[in-house]
Amino acid sequence: MSTEILETPASPATQFDIDRTAGNFSYPEQHEFDAGTGLSHATIDYISNVKGEPDWIREFRHKALDVFLSKPMPTHWASHDLDNIIFNKIRYYLANAQKPTRSWDEVPDDVKRTFERLGIPEQERRFLAGVEAQFDSEAVYSNIKAAVADQGVIFCGSTEGLIKHPEIFKKWFGKVIPTGDNKFSALNSAVFSGGSFIYVPPGVKVKHPLQAYFRINAENFGQFERTLIIADEGSEVMYMEGCTAPKFETTTLHSAVVELVAMKGAKLQYVTVQNWSANVFNLVTKRAIAHEEAEVKWIDCNIGSRLTMKYPGVVLKGRKARGEVISIALAGDGQHQDTGAKMIHAADETTSNIVSKSISIGKGRATYRGLVHIPKHLKGCKNNTECDALLINAGSRTDTYPAITVRGTGNACQHEASVSRISAEQIFYMRQRGLSEAQAMSLSVNGFVNDLVRQFPMEYSVELKRLIDLEMEGSVG
Amino acid sequence: MSLEIKNLHARIAGNGTEILRGLTLTIEKGKVHAIMGPNGSGKSTLSKVLGGHPDYEITDGDVLLDGASILGMEPDERSRAGLFLAFQYPMEIPGVSNANFIRAALQARMPEGEELEATDYYAQLYEKMDMLEMDRKFTARSVNEGFSGGEKKRNEILQMLMLKPKYAILDETDSGLDIDALRVVSKGVNSQRGAERGFLVITHYQRLLDYIVPDEVSVLVGGRIAMSGSKALALELEAKGYDWIKEDAAEPACA
Known part of the structure; x- marks a missing residue:
């Protein structure tokens, strides 16, 4: 099916200004906007044109593509399975419309059915302050409860964020995770679309969580959402994301970049429950900056996918900042969960806590990679790391790669790790x-x-x- | 109605050594049948074989629960059919609360789509725990994790009281119990005696049988029943030891 659109968008950039739906011939009813298969500077112009972006973003994207192309695959330390991603067979942008609806009724029926099966509108009514639902490259639905919006909280997609709120967006975008951080952050920076932009004004405590739901629905496709959350001084917010995709024969790529900024005394929690199907390469970069006395907590739960590589991090930039990563990974048969955490201590009296639990089933493989960095000139910093692995079958595998650098005399670090098995006697007892x-x-x-x-x-x-x-x-x- | 063990032969899977060698025994509903025997006679093997432990294979004979063979059944099917095993060494299940575990076991017995009623469940659980003099905090603690030997055994009996099996096999439930715990555990077992339930009590020592008075006592030697009798047999064993039976049992076992 996808071969029919192989040839479509590879024409000069100028053409897209005239025909923004170029590359859309195969699925007129499904995708109004389609950047076609493969990745080039023309793909980027297509995306930028369709979104009506300002020039600075277009330039940012083009530069990022060059960085992506110049960087080798990190297979000197990461899984060689990465070499099985065929970048020129992936479609980088698929969407039906440019603006999400605010009303659930206006969401197209097939999309609505998908999200209703996943329980999205019901959850919103019950316990959420706002919801964004992304289908392939763009959000189809985005809503924030009036009471929350009235407090000055901004909750929208990345495109709307950068166009309508450039004064906040530009200040932090790409600052927590620079384009060149790694090959996949560069890829995301080149072709990002969707994701959330959230700003919580000083002192505002958002009582209920904001939630985004990411759904991949197309084959041979890459989803590259970009999320930027800024919790201003003394504010509090919890953001939750869920992810799913149907099972295709071909591989799918999900490569997000998530940047969090917690200003002085802010509390920011980011919860992920991901359940990708077993053909998805899930290569995500997530990092936060925590200023003075701020608290950032990542709760990261990885189920499914073919290969996940994700190490949420916190840069503890201000005195007494606190970072936490709670990570659960379940590696089923044929899956590799390569997850962990990074804690970069950059101020006195900063504390961090990492708790990681992984479960390997069948021939599944769970890898923990942890980076803890406390330089010599700091005082009173503490890190605690616990990582526990549970192996279910004889062929299950787990590896741990902790990289801990703690210098100076006034800092403390504690690392505990365990590997256990469910014993046959335990199962017999329960049976x-x-x-x-x-x-x-x-x-x-x-x-x-x-x-x-x-x-x-x-x-x-x-x-x-x-x-x-x-x-x-x-x-x- | 009975649990009928007929000429049962069993060995460790993949290993030639036969441990049960033609064991025949009937546990009638409404009765308590005690099994005693020296170390290595096959007492614990018998309880595991009845439960369907995968380490053992049956080479001959049959086990009938109210007339139907259970040998083709999985361990959980046997449990749901009404067979309960109080383990000599109960397993710990980290992170799973006692209340959730017992609830899951009860839920597994309910028809598809039916949910256990939570308030009834807790009312029952607390009643049984009170009988066994167990603190309420045991509902929230992980199954057997960090329990003392005595607490683990009480917890086995608690599960039995909640699951209400047709036939309960108590495998050395008295081992590791002090006299107070023994009294409490026995009270729990005795409360369950009645026409709808049969017990097989496996023990090393006569002492337990002062509290749970058996209707019949059998002696297991070398993988088969060497002798059966009344409660008096247990007292005789305590006085004389097992050697005199071992000598008798060396003869062909068909009487």
Whole structure:
């Protein structure tokens, strides 16, 4: 199917000013906007034109593409599976419309059905302050409750953010994660679309979470959302994201960049529950800057995908800033969860905490990579790292690569790691009480992550339990 | 109605050594049948084989639960059919609360789509815990994790009281119990005695049988029943040891 659009958009950039729907011939009813297959400077002009972006962003994208092309694949340390991503067979931009609707009723039916099955509008009514639902490259629906918007909170997509709020957007965009941070942050910087832009004014405490839902629906496609969240002085906000994709025969690429800024005394929590299908390469860069006495907490939950590489980080820039990463990874058969955390201490009396739990099933592989950096001139810094791995089957695999640099005399760091197995005796004991093998496995796995799951918002912990149950059912007999 | 063990032969899977060698025994509903025997006679193997432990394979014989063979059933199917095993060494399940575990076990017995009623469940759980003199805090603690030996055994009996099996096998439930715990555990077991339930009590020592008075006592030697009798047999064993039976059992076992 996708081969039909192989040839379409490779024409000079100027043409797109005239025909913004070029490359759209194969699926007129499905994708009004399609940048076609493959990646070149023309692809970038197409995206920039379609979005009606200012020149500074267009230039930013072009430069980023050059950086992406110049950087080698990081296979000297990362999985060689990365070499199986064929960049010229991926479509980089697919959308039906440029502006999300504010009303659920106006969302196209097939898209609406997809999100309704995932429980999105229902959750919004029940416990969310705002919702954004992204379908392929653009958000189809975006809404913030009036009471929250009235407090000055901005919650919109990245395009709207950079066009309507450049004074805030420009100040922080690409500053936490520069284009050249890694090959995939460069790729995202070149072709990003969608994601959230959030600004919380000083002192505003957003009581209920803001949520984004990312759905990949197209084959041979790459989703590159870009999220920037700024919690101004003394404010508080929680953001949650969920991700899914249907299972295709071909590989799909998801490569997001998420930048968080917590100003003095702000509290920012970012919760991810990702359940990509087993053909998705999930290569995401997430980092936060925490200013004086700010607290940033990443709760990162990775289920599914073919290969996930993701190490949420916090740069502890101000005195007494605090960073935390809570990470759960479930590597099913044939999956590789390469996850972890980075804590860069850059001020006195900063503290960080990393708790990572991974579960490997079948021939699944879970890798923990941790970076803790405390330089010599700092005083009173503390890091605590715990990383526990649970192996389910004989062929399951786990690796741990902690990189810890702690210098100076007034700093402390503690690292604990464990690897355990669910024993046959434990399973027999549970089965003797009437639980099936899958139920017993599932209960054990839920028990293993239980202390972390308790920190999740209620709705997400229920969802996580359900996902673990499904995964364990599939892994037994 | 009974749990009928007929000429049961079993060995460790993949290994030639036979541990149960033609064991025949009937546990009738409404009765308590005690099994005693020296170390290595196959007592614990019997309980695991009945539970369907994958380490063992049956080479001959049958086990009938109310007339139907359970040998083709998975361990969890046997449990749901009404067979309960109080383990000699109960396993710890980190992160899973006792209340959730027992609830999951009860839920597994309910028809598809039906949910256990939470308030009824907790009312029952607290009642049984009170009987076993267990502190309420045990509902929230992880199953058996950090429990003392005695607490683990009480917890086994708590699960039995909640699951209400047709046949309960108590595997050396008295081991590691002090006298107070023994009294409490026995009270729990005795409260369950009745026409709808049969017990197989496996023990090393006569002492337990002072509290849970058996209807019948059998002696297991070398993987088969060497002798059966009344409660008096247990007292005789305590006085004389097992050697005199071992000598008898060396003869062909068909009486």
